[in-house]
Amino acid sequence: MIPTFFRIIKSKNRLGFGNSKKNQIVLLFPLCPTTTTLYFATMGEAGHDYEVAGGGEAGKTVRYGVVGVGMMGREHLINLHHLISDGKQNVAVACIADPHVPSQQQAVELARSFGWTGLQVFAGHKELLDSGLCDVVVVSSPNMTHFQILMDIIHHPKAHHVLVEKPLCTTVDQCKKVVDAAKKRPDMLVQVGLEYRYMPPVAKLIEIVKGGSLGHVKMVAIREHRFPFLVKVHNWNRFNANTGGTLVEKCCHFFDLMRLFAGANPVRVMASGGIDVNHKDEIYDGKVPDIIDNAFVIVEFDNGSRGMLDLCMFAEGSKNEQEISVVGDIGKGEAFVPESIVRLGARFAGRAGVKTLRAEDERIKYDGLHHGSSYLEHLNFLAAIRAEGDKVPAVDLKDGLISVAIGVAAQLSIEEGRFVRIDEVTDGTFCRTYT
Numbered sequence: 352m353i354p355t356f357f358r359i360i361k362s363k364n365r366l367g368f369g370n371s372k373k374n375q376i377v378l379l380f381p382l383c384p385t386t387t388t389l390y391f392a393t394m395g396e397a398g399h400d401y402e403v404a405g406g407g408e409a410g411k412t413v414r415y416g417v418v419g420v421g422m423m424g425r426e427h428l429i430n431l432h433h434l435i436s437d438g439k440q441n442v443a444v445a446c447i448a449d450p451h452v453p454s455q456q457q458a459v460e461l462a463r464s465f466g467w468t469g470l471q472v473f474a475g476h477k478e479l480l481d482s483g484l485c486d487v488v489v490v491s492s493p494n495m496t497h498f499q500i501l502m503d504i505i506h507h508p509k510a511h512h513v514l515v516e517k518p519l520c521t522t523v524d525q526c527k528k529v530v531d532a533a534k535k536r537p538d539m540l541v542q543v544g545l546e547y548r549y550m551p552p553v554a555k556l557i558e559i560v561k562g563g564s565l566g567h568v569k570m571v572a573i574r575e576h577r578f579p580f581l582v583k584v585h586n587w588n589r590f591n592a593n594t595g596g597t598l599v600e601k602c603c604h605f606f607d608l609m610r611l612f613a614g615a616n617p618v619r620v621m622a623s624g625g626i627d628v629n630h631k632d633e634i635y636d637g638k639v640p641d642i643i644d645n646a647f648v649i650v651e652f653d654n655g656s657r658g659m660l661d662l663c664m665f666a667e668g669s670k671n672e673q674e675i676s677v678v679g680d681i682g683k684g685e686a687f688v689p690e691s692i693v694r695l696g697a698r699f700a701g702r703a704g705v706k707t708l709r710a711e712d713e714r715i716k717y718d719g720l721h722h723g724s725s726y727l728e729h730l731n732f733l734a735a736i737r738a739e740g741d742k743v744p745a746v747d748l749k750d751g752l753i754s755v756a757i758g759v760a761a762q763l764s765i766e767e768g769r770f771v772r773i774d775e776v777t778d779g780t781f782c783r784t785y786t
Protein backbone atom coordinates (compact mmCIF):
# COMPACT_ATOMS: atom_id res chain seq x y z
CA MET A 352 0.00 0.00 0.00
CA ILE A 353 1.26 3.49 -0.83
CA PRO A 354 1.06 5.91 2.06
CA THR A 355 -1.21 8.89 1.54
CA PHE A 356 1.45 11.10 3.02
CA PHE A 357 4.49 10.94 5.21
CA ARG A 358 6.20 13.30 7.55
CA ILE A 359 9.76 13.55 8.77
CA ILE A 360 9.48 14.65 12.34
CA LYS A 361 12.32 16.20 14.29
CA SER A 362 12.91 15.28 17.91
CA LYS A 363 10.28 16.70 20.32
CA ASN A 364 7.88 16.08 17.48
CA ARG A 365 4.11 16.29 17.11
CA LEU A 366 3.54 12.83 18.50
CA GLY A 367 5.15 14.11 21.67
CA PHE A 368 8.13 11.78 21.82
CA GLY A 369 10.08 13.43 24.60
CA ASN A 370 13.60 12.05 24.32
CA SER A 371 14.11 11.48 20.63
CA LYS A 372 17.74 11.68 19.59
CA LYS A 373 17.24 11.11 15.87
CA ASN A 374 14.74 12.20 13.28
CA GLN A 375 11.79 9.85 12.93
CA ILE A 376 9.81 8.86 9.89
CA VAL A 377 6.14 8.37 10.49
CA LEU A 378 4.10 7.03 7.59
CA LEU A 379 0.38 7.37 8.00
CA PHE A 380 -1.71 5.10 5.79
CA PRO A 381 -5.38 5.86 5.10
CA LEU A 382 -7.42 5.58 8.28
CA CYS A 383 -9.52 2.46 8.01
CA PRO A 384 -10.13 -0.08 10.78
CA THR A 385 -8.49 -2.98 8.98
CA THR A 386 -5.76 -1.43 6.92
CA THR A 387 -4.48 1.60 8.79
CA THR A 388 -0.80 1.24 9.41
CA LEU A 389 1.30 3.64 11.36
CA TYR A 390 4.85 2.65 10.67
CA PHE A 391 7.42 3.90 13.10
CA ALA A 392 11.10 3.36 12.61
CA THR A 393 14.34 4.97 13.54
CA MET A 394 15.70 6.89 10.56
CA GLY A 395 17.88 4.75 8.37
CA GLU A 396 16.15 1.52 9.35
CA ALA A 397 13.58 -0.19 7.24
CA GLY A 398 11.19 -3.10 7.32
CA HIS A 399 12.24 -5.79 9.76
CA ASP A 400 15.84 -4.80 9.78
CA TYR A 401 16.13 -3.28 13.22
CA GLU A 402 17.14 -4.02 16.76
CA VAL A 403 14.29 -4.81 19.09
CA ALA A 404 14.26 -3.68 22.67
CA GLY A 405 15.46 -6.29 25.06
CA GLY A 406 18.28 -7.71 27.08
CA GLY A 407 19.26 -10.21 29.72
CA GLU A 408 21.03 -13.49 30.03
CA ALA A 409 18.43 -16.23 30.06
CA GLY A 410 18.47 -18.20 26.79
CA LYS A 411 17.19 -17.11 23.42
CA THR A 412 15.42 -13.75 23.18
CA VAL A 413 11.67 -14.13 23.58
CA ARG A 414 10.01 -11.49 21.38
CA TYR A 415 6.63 -10.11 22.34
CA GLY A 416 3.87 -8.49 20.33
CA VAL A 417 0.91 -6.78 22.00
CA VAL A 418 -2.50 -6.71 20.31
CA GLY A 419 -4.61 -3.88 21.73
CA VAL A 420 -2.59 -1.13 23.39
CA GLY A 421 -5.26 0.67 25.37
CA MET A 422 -5.06 0.83 29.15
CA MET A 423 -4.25 -2.85 29.72
CA GLY A 424 -2.03 -3.28 26.66
CA ARG A 425 0.12 -0.38 27.81
CA GLU A 426 0.16 -1.91 31.28
CA HIS A 427 1.63 -5.04 29.67
CA LEU A 428 4.22 -2.92 27.88
CA ILE A 429 5.25 -1.34 31.20
CA ASN A 430 5.48 -4.76 32.82
CA LEU A 431 7.60 -6.02 29.94
CA HIS A 432 9.81 -2.95 30.31
CA HIS A 433 10.38 -3.89 33.96
CA LEU A 434 11.14 -7.48 32.97
CA ILE A 435 13.68 -6.20 30.46
CA SER A 436 15.18 -3.73 32.94
CA ASP A 437 15.61 -6.49 35.50
CA GLY A 438 18.36 -7.78 33.23
CA LYS A 439 17.75 -11.45 34.08
CA GLN A 440 15.17 -12.07 31.39
CA ASN A 441 16.11 -12.07 27.73
CA VAL A 442 12.91 -10.47 26.53
CA ALA A 443 12.12 -7.97 23.78
CA VAL A 444 9.05 -6.14 22.59
CA ALA A 445 8.98 -6.23 18.80
CA CYS A 446 5.57 -4.96 17.75
CA ILE A 447 2.11 -3.81 18.64
CA ALA A 448 -1.22 -3.83 16.80
CA ASP A 449 -4.17 -1.52 17.37
CA PRO A 450 -6.55 0.15 14.91
CA HIS A 451 -6.95 3.24 17.11
CA VAL A 452 -4.26 5.79 16.22
CA PRO A 453 -4.28 7.60 19.61
CA SER A 454 -3.67 4.25 21.35
CA GLN A 455 -0.85 3.48 18.92
CA GLN A 456 0.67 6.87 19.60
CA GLN A 457 0.51 6.45 23.37
CA ALA A 458 2.18 3.05 23.09
CA VAL A 459 4.89 4.43 20.81
CA GLU A 460 5.45 7.28 23.24
CA LEU A 461 5.81 4.79 26.05
CA ALA A 462 8.29 2.75 24.00
CA ARG A 463 10.30 5.90 23.38
CA SER A 464 10.34 6.71 27.07
CA PHE A 465 11.83 3.24 27.70
CA GLY A 466 14.48 3.91 25.07
CA TRP A 467 13.15 1.15 22.82
CA THR A 468 13.97 1.53 19.16
CA GLY A 469 12.31 -0.09 16.20
CA LEU A 470 8.97 -0.99 17.67
CA GLN A 471 6.83 -1.93 14.70
CA VAL A 472 3.23 -0.76 14.69
CA PHE A 473 0.37 -2.48 12.90
CA ALA A 474 -3.32 -1.63 12.63
CA GLY A 475 -4.45 -5.23 13.01
CA HIS A 476 -3.41 -8.55 14.51
CA LYS A 477 -3.22 -10.29 11.13
CA GLU A 478 -0.43 -8.01 9.94
CA LEU A 479 1.34 -8.51 13.25
CA LEU A 480 1.12 -12.30 12.91
CA ASP A 481 2.21 -12.26 9.27
CA SER A 482 5.23 -10.10 10.14
CA GLY A 483 6.76 -13.07 11.97
CA LEU A 484 8.30 -10.60 14.39
CA CYS A 485 7.17 -12.10 17.66
CA ASP A 486 7.13 -15.39 19.53
CA VAL A 487 4.51 -14.38 22.10
CA VAL A 488 1.32 -12.43 21.51
CA VAL A 489 -0.36 -10.62 24.38
CA VAL A 490 -4.04 -10.15 23.51
CA SER A 491 -5.32 -7.09 25.36
CA SER A 492 -7.99 -5.86 22.98
CA PRO A 493 -11.67 -5.54 24.01
CA ASN A 494 -13.42 -8.73 25.15
CA MET A 495 -15.60 -9.14 22.03
CA THR A 496 -12.47 -9.23 19.83
CA HIS A 497 -10.71 -12.04 21.73
CA PHE A 498 -12.45 -14.91 19.93
CA GLN A 499 -11.52 -13.99 16.36
CA ILE A 500 -8.04 -12.87 17.31
CA LEU A 501 -7.39 -16.12 19.20
CA MET A 502 -8.71 -18.23 16.35
CA ASP A 503 -6.49 -16.36 13.88
CA ILE A 504 -3.46 -16.84 16.11
CA ILE A 505 -4.19 -20.54 16.60
CA HIS A 506 -4.71 -21.09 12.86
CA HIS A 507 -1.64 -19.10 11.82
CA PRO A 508 1.13 -21.21 10.29
CA LYS A 509 3.69 -19.73 12.68
CA ALA A 510 3.30 -20.88 16.29
CA HIS A 511 2.83 -18.03 18.75
CA HIS A 512 2.47 -18.44 22.51
CA VAL A 513 -0.46 -16.39 23.80
CA LEU A 514 -1.25 -14.48 26.97
CA VAL A 515 -4.89 -13.49 26.54
CA GLU A 516 -6.54 -11.03 28.85
CA LYS A 517 -9.61 -12.13 30.74
CA PRO A 518 -12.32 -12.97 29.93
CA LEU A 519 -11.15 -15.68 27.53
CA CYS A 520 -14.14 -14.83 25.29
CA THR A 521 -17.58 -13.35 25.89
CA THR A 522 -19.56 -16.59 25.43
CA VAL A 523 -19.08 -20.21 26.46
CA ASP A 524 -19.51 -21.35 22.87
CA GLN A 525 -16.61 -19.18 21.72
CA CYS A 526 -14.46 -20.38 24.64
CA LYS A 527 -15.14 -24.00 23.69
CA LYS A 528 -14.20 -23.37 20.06
CA VAL A 529 -10.92 -21.81 21.20
CA VAL A 530 -10.21 -24.72 23.58
CA ASP A 531 -10.88 -27.24 20.80
CA ALA A 532 -8.80 -25.37 18.23
CA ALA A 533 -5.89 -24.98 20.65
CA LYS A 534 -5.82 -28.75 21.29
CA LYS A 535 -4.57 -29.10 17.72
CA ARG A 536 -1.64 -26.76 18.43
CA PRO A 537 0.57 -28.51 20.99
CA ASP A 538 3.36 -26.20 19.81
CA MET A 539 1.59 -23.22 21.41
CA LEU A 540 1.10 -22.28 25.07
CA VAL A 541 -1.94 -20.23 26.00
CA GLN A 542 -2.29 -18.56 29.38
CA VAL A 543 -5.44 -16.67 30.40
CA GLY A 544 -4.97 -13.38 32.26
CA LEU A 545 -6.76 -14.39 35.45
CA GLU A 546 -4.03 -12.66 37.37
CA TYR A 547 -5.72 -12.12 40.74
CA ARG A 548 -4.23 -15.47 41.71
CA TYR A 549 -0.85 -13.75 41.82
CA MET A 550 -1.74 -10.82 44.08
CA PRO A 551 0.48 -11.44 47.13
CA PRO A 552 -2.31 -11.69 49.78
CA VAL A 553 -4.41 -13.88 47.46
CA ALA A 554 -1.41 -16.08 46.61
CA LYS A 555 -0.64 -16.41 50.35
CA LEU A 556 -4.23 -17.43 51.07
CA ILE A 557 -4.15 -19.98 48.24
CA GLU A 558 -0.96 -21.40 49.76
CA ILE A 559 -2.60 -21.61 53.21
CA VAL A 560 -5.73 -23.30 51.83
CA LYS A 561 -3.74 -25.78 49.76
CA GLY A 562 -1.55 -26.47 52.81
CA GLY A 563 -4.65 -27.89 54.51
CA SER A 564 -4.57 -25.88 57.75
CA LEU A 565 -8.17 -24.70 57.25
CA GLY A 566 -9.43 -28.26 56.70
CA HIS A 567 -11.99 -28.99 54.00
CA VAL A 568 -13.12 -25.70 52.45
CA LYS A 569 -16.85 -25.21 52.89
CA MET A 570 -17.43 -21.51 52.14
CA VAL A 571 -15.65 -18.95 49.97
CA ALA A 572 -16.93 -15.38 50.15
CA ILE A 573 -15.47 -12.69 47.92
CA ARG A 574 -16.45 -9.07 48.26
CA GLU A 575 -15.40 -6.62 45.58
CA HIS A 576 -16.39 -3.09 46.49
CA ARG A 577 -14.88 -0.57 44.11
CA PHE A 578 -15.25 2.34 41.72
CA PRO A 579 -17.39 2.20 38.54
CA PHE A 580 -16.12 0.87 35.22
CA LEU A 581 -13.60 3.26 33.68
CA VAL A 582 -14.09 4.96 30.33
CA LYS A 583 -12.67 2.84 27.50
CA VAL A 584 -11.82 3.41 23.85
CA HIS A 585 -15.12 3.79 21.97
CA ASN A 586 -16.92 2.94 25.25
CA TRP A 587 -16.91 -0.76 24.38
CA ASN A 588 -17.27 -1.72 28.05
CA ARG A 589 -20.70 -0.09 28.43
CA PHE A 590 -22.62 -2.91 26.75
CA ASN A 591 -23.12 -6.59 27.61
CA ALA A 592 -22.81 -7.54 23.95
CA ASN A 593 -19.19 -6.38 24.02
CA THR A 594 -18.14 -7.48 27.47
CA GLY A 595 -20.20 -10.63 28.07
CA GLY A 596 -21.84 -8.81 30.99
CA THR A 597 -20.33 -7.50 34.22
CA LEU A 598 -20.31 -10.96 35.82
CA VAL A 599 -18.26 -12.30 32.90
CA GLU A 600 -16.10 -9.27 32.20
CA LYS A 601 -15.03 -8.42 35.72
CA CYS A 602 -16.10 -11.27 37.91
CA CYS A 603 -14.48 -14.13 35.99
CA HIS A 604 -11.48 -13.25 38.21
CA PHE A 605 -13.48 -14.08 41.33
CA PHE A 606 -15.16 -17.19 39.97
CA ASP A 607 -11.71 -18.44 39.06
CA LEU A 608 -10.53 -17.81 42.63
CA MET A 609 -13.60 -19.47 44.14
CA ARG A 610 -12.97 -22.57 42.08
CA LEU A 611 -9.34 -22.58 43.12
CA PHE A 612 -10.14 -22.20 46.83
CA ALA A 613 -12.97 -24.73 46.70
CA GLY A 614 -10.82 -27.16 44.73
CA ALA A 615 -13.92 -28.09 42.77
CA ASN A 616 -16.00 -27.32 39.71
CA PRO A 617 -19.28 -25.37 39.72
CA VAL A 618 -22.65 -27.10 39.50
CA ARG A 619 -25.23 -24.31 39.69
CA VAL A 620 -25.46 -20.56 40.15
CA MET A 621 -28.04 -18.17 41.61
CA ALA A 622 -27.66 -14.41 41.28
CA SER A 623 -29.46 -11.16 41.91
CA GLY A 624 -28.17 -7.89 40.46
CA GLY A 625 -29.03 -4.70 38.68
CA ILE A 626 -28.03 -1.29 37.31
CA ASP A 627 -28.90 0.90 40.24
CA VAL A 628 -26.46 3.83 40.34
CA ASN A 629 -23.83 4.01 37.58
CA HIS A 630 -24.05 4.93 33.88
CA LYS A 631 -27.77 5.71 34.02
CA ASP A 632 -27.26 9.17 32.54
CA GLU A 633 -24.90 8.01 29.76
CA ILE A 634 -26.02 7.52 26.14
CA TYR A 635 -23.90 6.12 23.29
CA ASP A 636 -25.33 6.16 19.78
CA GLY A 637 -28.77 6.56 21.31
CA LYS A 638 -28.32 3.58 23.66
CA VAL A 639 -28.12 3.57 27.47
CA PRO A 640 -25.51 1.18 28.97
CA ASP A 641 -26.92 -2.18 30.08
CA ILE A 642 -24.09 -3.35 32.36
CA ILE A 643 -25.05 -4.13 35.95
CA ASP A 644 -23.24 -2.30 38.76
CA ASN A 645 -24.03 -4.54 41.75
CA ALA A 646 -24.88 -8.18 42.40
CA PHE A 647 -24.86 -11.04 44.84
CA VAL A 648 -23.95 -14.38 43.28
CA ILE A 649 -24.06 -17.82 44.93
CA VAL A 650 -22.11 -20.67 43.34
CA GLU A 651 -22.51 -24.31 44.42
CA PHE A 652 -19.58 -26.63 43.76
CA ASP A 653 -19.46 -30.34 43.05
CA ASN A 654 -17.72 -31.13 46.35
CA GLY A 655 -20.54 -29.49 48.34
CA SER A 656 -18.73 -26.22 49.04
CA ARG A 657 -20.33 -22.85 48.34
CA GLY A 658 -19.07 -19.57 47.00
CA MET A 659 -20.58 -16.13 47.26
CA LEU A 660 -19.68 -12.95 45.43
CA ASP A 661 -20.73 -9.54 46.73
CA LEU A 662 -20.06 -7.02 43.97
CA CYS A 663 -20.63 -3.30 44.32
CA MET A 664 -19.25 -0.82 41.79
CA PHE A 665 -20.31 2.37 43.55
CA ALA A 666 -18.33 1.71 46.69
CA GLU A 667 -15.37 4.07 46.35
CA GLY A 668 -15.63 4.67 50.10
CA SER A 669 -14.03 1.32 50.92
CA LYS A 670 -10.71 0.61 52.58
CA ASN A 671 -10.21 -2.52 50.52
CA GLU A 672 -11.24 -3.32 46.98
CA GLN A 673 -11.30 -7.07 47.52
CA GLU A 674 -11.95 -8.94 50.75
CA ILE A 675 -11.82 -12.72 50.56
CA SER A 676 -12.85 -15.17 53.24
CA VAL A 677 -12.30 -18.92 53.03
CA VAL A 678 -13.72 -21.08 55.80
CA GLY A 679 -12.97 -24.73 56.25
CA ASP A 680 -14.05 -27.19 58.94
CA ILE A 681 -10.88 -26.41 60.94
CA GLY A 682 -10.19 -22.74 60.40
CA LYS A 683 -10.69 -19.53 58.51
CA GLY A 684 -8.39 -17.49 56.25
CA GLU A 685 -8.92 -14.00 54.89
CA ALA A 686 -7.13 -11.84 52.32
CA PHE A 687 -7.41 -8.08 51.93
CA VAL A 688 -6.43 -6.15 48.80
CA PRO A 689 -4.86 -3.56 48.65
CA GLU A 690 -4.07 -3.66 52.39
CA SER A 691 -2.01 -6.72 51.49
CA ILE A 692 -2.91 -8.48 54.69
CA VAL A 693 -3.82 -12.08 55.38
CA ARG A 694 -5.60 -13.25 58.55
CA LEU A 695 -5.56 -16.80 59.72
CA GLY A 696 -7.43 -18.42 62.59
CA ALA A 697 -8.45 -21.84 63.85
CA ARG A 698 -11.75 -22.74 65.49
CA PHE A 699 -10.04 -24.23 68.55
CA ALA A 700 -8.02 -21.03 69.18
CA GLY A 701 -10.95 -18.62 68.78
CA ARG A 702 -10.64 -14.87 68.22
CA ALA A 703 -7.56 -14.58 70.41
CA GLY A 704 -5.67 -16.96 68.17
CA VAL A 705 -6.20 -15.04 64.92
CA LYS A 706 -2.87 -14.11 63.31
CA THR A 707 -2.37 -11.20 60.92
CA LEU A 708 0.35 -11.57 58.29
CA ARG A 709 1.66 -9.04 55.79
CA ALA A 710 1.84 -10.49 52.26
CA GLU A 711 4.70 -9.42 50.04
CA ASP A 712 6.51 -10.86 47.05
CA GLU A 713 10.00 -9.55 46.53
CA ARG A 714 10.07 -10.76 42.91
CA ILE A 715 7.69 -7.92 42.00
CA LYS A 716 9.56 -5.10 40.25
CA TYR A 717 6.45 -3.16 39.28
CA ASP A 718 3.18 -2.95 41.21
CA GLY A 719 1.21 -1.25 38.44
CA LEU A 720 -2.56 -1.33 38.32
CA HIS A 721 -2.96 -4.77 39.89
CA HIS A 722 -0.61 -4.88 42.87
CA GLY A 723 2.21 -6.63 41.08
CA SER A 724 0.08 -9.49 39.78
CA SER A 725 0.66 -8.65 36.11
CA TYR A 726 4.41 -8.72 36.68
CA LEU A 727 4.22 -12.15 38.33
CA GLU A 728 1.87 -13.35 35.60
CA HIS A 729 4.52 -12.43 33.01
CA LEU A 730 7.30 -14.10 35.03
CA ASN A 731 5.21 -17.24 35.32
CA PHE A 732 4.26 -17.38 31.65
CA LEU A 733 7.82 -16.72 30.56
CA ALA A 734 9.01 -19.61 32.76
CA ALA A 735 6.48 -21.89 31.05
CA ILE A 736 7.67 -20.72 27.61
CA ARG A 737 11.33 -21.23 28.54
CA ALA A 738 10.57 -24.73 29.85
CA GLU A 739 9.67 -25.71 26.27
CA GLY A 740 6.95 -28.21 27.06
CA ASP A 741 8.04 -29.24 30.56
CA LYS A 742 5.76 -26.71 32.26
CA VAL A 743 2.18 -25.77 31.52
CA PRO A 744 0.76 -22.26 31.99
CA ALA A 745 -0.55 -21.75 35.52
CA VAL A 746 -3.90 -20.49 34.25
CA ASP A 747 -4.97 -22.44 31.23
CA LEU A 748 -7.82 -22.39 28.71
CA LYS A 749 -9.99 -24.64 30.84
CA ASP A 750 -9.71 -22.17 33.73
CA GLY A 751 -10.64 -19.40 31.30
CA LEU A 752 -13.64 -21.32 30.02
CA ILE A 753 -15.05 -22.28 33.42
CA SER A 754 -14.68 -18.76 34.81
CA VAL A 755 -16.69 -17.47 31.82
CA ALA A 756 -19.30 -20.22 32.21
CA ILE A 757 -19.97 -19.24 35.84
CA GLY A 758 -20.33 -15.58 34.80
CA VAL A 759 -22.68 -16.47 31.95
CA ALA A 760 -24.80 -18.62 34.29
CA ALA A 761 -24.93 -15.75 36.80
CA GLN A 762 -26.04 -13.26 34.14
CA LEU A 763 -28.76 -15.68 33.02
CA SER A 764 -29.83 -16.27 36.60
CA ILE A 765 -30.40 -12.52 37.07
CA GLU A 766 -32.37 -12.35 33.82
CA GLU A 767 -34.57 -15.33 34.65
CA GLY A 768 -34.69 -15.13 38.46
CA ARG A 769 -33.74 -18.78 39.07
CA PHE A 770 -30.87 -21.14 39.74
CA VAL A 771 -29.00 -21.90 36.51
CA ARG A 772 -27.13 -25.18 36.18
CA ILE A 773 -23.68 -24.89 34.64
CA ASP A 774 -24.46 -27.66 32.17
CA GLU A 775 -27.32 -25.50 30.81
CA VAL A 776 -24.88 -22.81 29.66
CA THR A 777 -22.34 -25.31 28.42
CA ASP A 778 -24.86 -27.51 26.57
CA GLY A 779 -23.90 -30.36 28.83
CA THR A 780 -20.46 -30.67 27.25
CA PHE A 781 -18.79 -29.13 30.27
CA CYS A 782 -18.65 -32.25 32.42
CA ARG A 783 -17.94 -34.58 29.55
CA THR A 784 -15.21 -32.60 27.87
CA TYR A 785 -13.84 -29.97 30.15
CA THR A 786 -13.49 -31.32 33.66
Ligand SMILES: NC(=O)c1ccc[n+]([C@@H]2O[C@H](COP(=O)([O-])OP(=O)(O)OC[C@H]3O[C@@H](n4cnc5c(N)ncnc54)[C@H](O)[C@@H]3O)[C@@H](O)[C@H]2O)c1
Nearest residue numbers: 419420421422423449451454491492493494496516583584
Ligand atom coordinates in the same frame (compact mmCIF):
# COMPACT_ATOMS: atom_id res chain seq x y z
N1 LIG B 1 -6.45 -8.26 34.07
C1 LIG B 1 -7.26 -7.29 34.43
O1 LIG B 1 -7.60 -7.15 35.57
C2 LIG B 1 -7.75 -6.35 33.37
C3 LIG B 1 -7.93 -5.01 33.67
C4 LIG B 1 -8.39 -4.16 32.65
C5 LIG B 1 -8.70 -4.69 31.40
N2 LIG B 1 -8.53 -6.01 31.17
C6 LIG B 1 -8.87 -6.59 29.87
O2 LIG B 1 -7.97 -6.07 28.90
C7 LIG B 1 -8.65 -5.93 27.65
C8 LIG B 1 -8.50 -4.49 27.17
O3 LIG B 1 -9.10 -3.62 28.10
P1 LIG B 1 -8.61 -2.11 28.24
O4 LIG B 1 -9.03 -1.70 29.59
O5 LIG B 1 -7.19 -2.00 27.87
O6 LIG B 1 -9.51 -1.41 27.13
P2 LIG B 1 -9.14 -0.08 26.29
O7 LIG B 1 -10.40 0.36 25.66
O8 LIG B 1 -8.41 0.86 27.18
O9 LIG B 1 -8.13 -0.60 25.20
C9 LIG B 1 -8.49 -1.51 24.20
C10 LIG B 1 -7.62 -1.24 23.00
O10 LIG B 1 -7.82 -2.29 22.06
C11 LIG B 1 -7.92 -1.69 20.77
N3 LIG B 1 -8.64 -2.56 19.85
C12 LIG B 1 -9.96 -2.62 19.56
N4 LIG B 1 -10.20 -3.58 18.66
C13 LIG B 1 -9.00 -4.15 18.37
C14 LIG B 1 -8.59 -5.19 17.51
N5 LIG B 1 -9.46 -5.88 16.78
N6 LIG B 1 -7.27 -5.49 17.45
C15 LIG B 1 -6.36 -4.81 18.18
N7 LIG B 1 -6.70 -3.81 19.02
C16 LIG B 1 -8.00 -3.50 19.12
C17 LIG B 1 -8.63 -0.37 21.02
O11 LIG B 1 -8.42 0.51 19.93
C18 LIG B 1 -7.96 0.08 22.30
O12 LIG B 1 -6.80 0.81 22.05
C19 LIG B 1 -10.08 -6.36 27.89
O13 LIG B 1 -10.23 -7.71 27.56
C20 LIG B 1 -10.25 -6.20 29.39
O14 LIG B 1 -11.24 -7.04 29.94
C21 LIG B 1 -8.04 -6.85 32.12
